[in-house]
Amino acid sequence: MDKIYDNIIQKMNKTQIYLNEPMSKHTSFKIGGPADIFVKPKNIDELKFIIEVAKENNVPVTVIGNGTNILVKDRRNKRYSHKARF
Numbered sequence: 001m002d003k004i005y006d007n008i009i010q011k012m013n014k015t016q017i018y019l020n021e022p023m024s025k026h027t028s029f030k031i032g033g034p035a036d037i038f039v040k041p042k043n044i045d046e047l048k049f050i051i052e053v054a055k056e057n058n059v060p061v062t063v064i065g066n067g068t069n070i071l072v073k074d075r076r077n078k079r080y081s082h083k084a085r086f
Contacts, residue, residue, distance in 0.1 A: 001036050007053050008039065016040045023072040026064060032072025035062075 001019075008017055017039050023032025041047040047063075054061045064070060 004053060004057050004059065005037060008037070008050065011049055012039070012041070012046055016042065016046075023064075027067040027070055027072055029071065031074065033074045 005017065005019065017037065018035075019037060020034045021038035022034050023038070024030050026032075026038070039050055041050060051061055
C-alpha cells in the first residue's frame with residue numbers, strides 16, 4: 001500500500017488521506033474495522049484519480065458517501081474507502 005499512498009500523495013493533500021483509518025468513525029452505525037487507505041476527495045477529478053490508481057494496482061474501491069445505511073466488517077478492510085461528499 002505504500003506505493004499507492006505515494007502515488008496519491010503526489011496529487012492530493014495529506015490531510016485528505018488516512019492510513020489504517022477505523023471505518024467506525026465514518027458510518028452512522030459506528031462500526032467497522034480499519035481501511036488500509038481512506039481518502040476524502042474534494043471533487044470529481046480527485047475521485048477519478050483515486051479510482052484510476054486503485055485499478056492500476058488491483059485494489060478494490062468502496063465509495064461510502066455519507067456512511068449511512070452501510071455495514072462494515074470489524075476486521076481489516078484491504079481496500080480503498082472513499083467518502084465522497086461534493
